[in-house]
Amino acid sequence: MASEDGQDNDEILLHLYMHDYFIKNNMHETAASLRREASVPDNSVQIDQPQGILKEWWSTCSDIILKEYSEGETYAQMSDHMMQTEENQNTDDMLQQQQVICDQSLGFFTKDSKFHVSGKCHTDLHHKSFFFGExxxxxxxxxxxxxxxxxxxxxxxxxxxxxxxxxxxxxxxxxxxxxxxxxxxxxxxxxxxxxxxxxxxxxxxxxxxxxxxxxxxxxxxxxxxxxxxxxxxxxxxxxxxxxxxxxxxxxxxxxxxxxxxxxxxxxxxxxxxxxxxxxxxxxxxxxxxxxxxxxxxxxxxxxxxxxxxxxxxxxxxxxxxxxxxxxxxxxxxxxxxxxxxxxxxxxxxxxxxxxxxxxxxxxxxxxxxxxxxxxxxxxxxxxxxxxxxxxxxxxxxxxxxxxxxxxxxxxxxxxxxxxx
Missing domain, CATH: 2.130.10.10 (YVTN repeat-like/Quinoprotein amine dehydrogenase)
Known part of the structure; x- marks a missing residue:
């Protein structure tokens, strides 16, 4: 379902979670940039996680992402693999959400850090590294x-x-x-x-x-x-x-x-x-x-x-x-x-x-x-x-x-x- 401005509700929710995560981890400039560029709503989301709910999501899928990149897969191949894994494994709803969010969050662009892969896979992403933060x-x-x-x-x-x-x-x-x-x-x-x-x-x-x-x-x-x-x-x-x-x-x-x-x-x-x-x-x-x-x-x-x-x-x-x-x-x-x-x-x-x-x-x-x-x-x-x-x-x-x-x-x- 889409919102009145054409944004998908899942995308809006992702942006709200990301904004909450950046604020709770003192990434205020990144949070402000996200709010401007993604038109994040002013209404806050009540999330009972001191470091933001994305802390758990990113921790769960970071090993998966690193492994796939090191094997030289493209972003599309990695996305397909993660979705297939989600369908085949008997996981609970939270784990399924974690993989979807992990996949989506790779597309978040910022100007603060540059992240890319050396080797046969020459993917070059302007991506806020989930390995170190800012x-x-x-x-x-x-x-x-x-x-x-x-x-x-x-x-x-x-x-x-x-x-x-x-x-x-x-x-x-x-x-x-x-x-x-x-x-x-x-x-x-x-x-x-x-x-x-x-x-x-x-x-x-x-x-x-x-x-x-x-x-x-x-x-x-x-x-x-x-x-x-x-x-x-x-x-x-x-x-x-x-x-x-x-x-x-x-x-x-x-x-x-x-x-x-x-x-x-x-x-x-x-x-x-x-x-x-x-x-x-x-x-x-x-x-x-x-x-x-x-x-x-x-x-x-x-x-x-x-x-x-x-x-x-x-x-x-x-x-x-x-x-x-x-x-x-x-x-x-x-x-x-x-x-x-x-x-x-x-x-x-x-x-x-x-x-x-x-x-x-x-x-x-x-x-x-x-x-x-x-x-x-x-x-x-x-x-x-x-x-x-x-x-x-x-x-x-x-x-x-x-x-x-x-x-x-x-x-x-x-x-x-x-x-x-």
Whole structure:
């Protein structure tokens, strides 16, 4: 049945639900644009869902949509498949509505984000990504931002780079504050101590500094001992007074903050602890990824298949896989099998950094030139591309709870990408 202005009632209902969802998720500009362009009625819809009813619909069908796109289906083929699935399965009325709405909502166009599929399927959609929602620009730096990290509870985001100070952004009330003192040269890496307000920073000034975000004006603890630019650092996930840092001389320093004792070993530039129990430490130097036993310092695995220098490494939250990024490729490694499982070519893009998807861990987010590549290595070598910044994405960080991704860029911007 059509309304007086010729709109189908189902379409009107969809627009009302979408408008309600955008409002409840603080996408007010998008909501206003939808109201203007789709002539959304002024009368509100009473929906007892704090984040909007589309939260449940999109969550249910996102895996279906991703799978179909990765297999190279066109939009029409995907629509037919979803409708056929709906007819054949014995589902309740809500699930049937979810698939119909999912199918319809793919046609919603906005100017805020560009979403397209790389690979054999060259579909190009101006589509508000249901993977991240809107990217919130923090506009908090006048210099290039090189690194970021979330606190364990996701309430704080630490941001650093060429300004030589650490800026903290409260993700709940959106307040920001900066450390009183600074490094003397740019900050290369920043990491929160697990379940703490403290962060560690590494810098080109050859030092590591420990800051407390709860007392940002207080002087940091300065650790000296490296002979060259300190490039990367990380806290142990369980032995939280254990901090590792590595420098340009391929030297790693393992520091025990409670006792002041440190140990040095050779051969590393970037590093990350295995996230579950910290028994392994993944490192990179040149085009090689090494995995060491933390207690023994013995080499556990060596991955040598990159052609160019490794820029970034990241564990999945289960500690089973490592993804490593070089300028021209991404590789997924099985730690237990000690081998490469999948490779993704950058195909003209410039890969720089990576992180895991906050609510779907089989997907990886790869930062490149102006965009993200969303990749499920177990499905195919096709990616979903989301426009993100105006320059190269310099770093990525994930918060599992609440579900967020932070991105920084050489365009001096920082963005938060929240779950729908």
């Amino acid at each position: 990217g919130r620009s923090l506009n908090c730096s006048t210099e290039e931002v090189l690194c970021c990290d979330f606190s364990s509870d996701g309430k704080l985001l630490a941001i650093a780079g060429r300004e030589e100070k650490v800026l903290f952004w409260n993700t709940e009330d959106h307040n920001k504050f900066v450390t009183g003192e600074s490094h003397s040269l740019p900050i290369s890496d920043v990491r929160f101590k697990p379940n703490s307000t403290m962060v560690a920073t590494s810098s080109y000034d050859k030092t590591v500094q420990i800051w407390d975000s709860a007392e940002a004006g207080k002087s940091p603890l300065k650790l000296q001992g490296h002979g060259d630019h300190v490039l990367s650092l990380d806290f142990h996930p369980r032995r939280m007074n254990l901090l590792c840092s590595s420098d340009r001389n391929n030297e790693i320093e393992i520091m025990r903050l409670d006792s002041g004792i440190s140990t040095k070993i050779l051969g590393l530039i970037s590093l990350r602890f295995e996230p579950r129990n910290g028994k392994l430490l993944a490192t990179s130097s040149g085009n090689v990824v090494n995995v060491f036993g933390v207690q023994t310092y013995k080499l556990y695995a060596v991955f040598k298949e990159h052609d160019k220098e490794v820029q970034s490494i990241c564990w999945d939250p289960d500690g089973k896989h490592i993804i490593s990024i070089s300028e021209d490729s991404a590789r997924l490694w099985s730690v237990s099998e000690r081998k490469s499982l999948h490779e993704l070519s950058s195909t003209g893009n410039i890969f720089q950094c990576c992180t895991f998807h906050p609510w779907n861990w089989k997907f990886w987010i790869i930062g490149g030139y102006r965009s993200f590549e969303l990749w499920n290595p177990f499905e195919s070598n096709k990616t979903l591309t989301i426009d993100a910044h105006k320059e190269l994405v310099s770093s990525l960080a994930t918060s599992i709870e609440p579900e967020m991704v932070a991105s920084t860029s050489y365009d001096k911007s920082v963005k938060l990408w929240a779950s729908p």
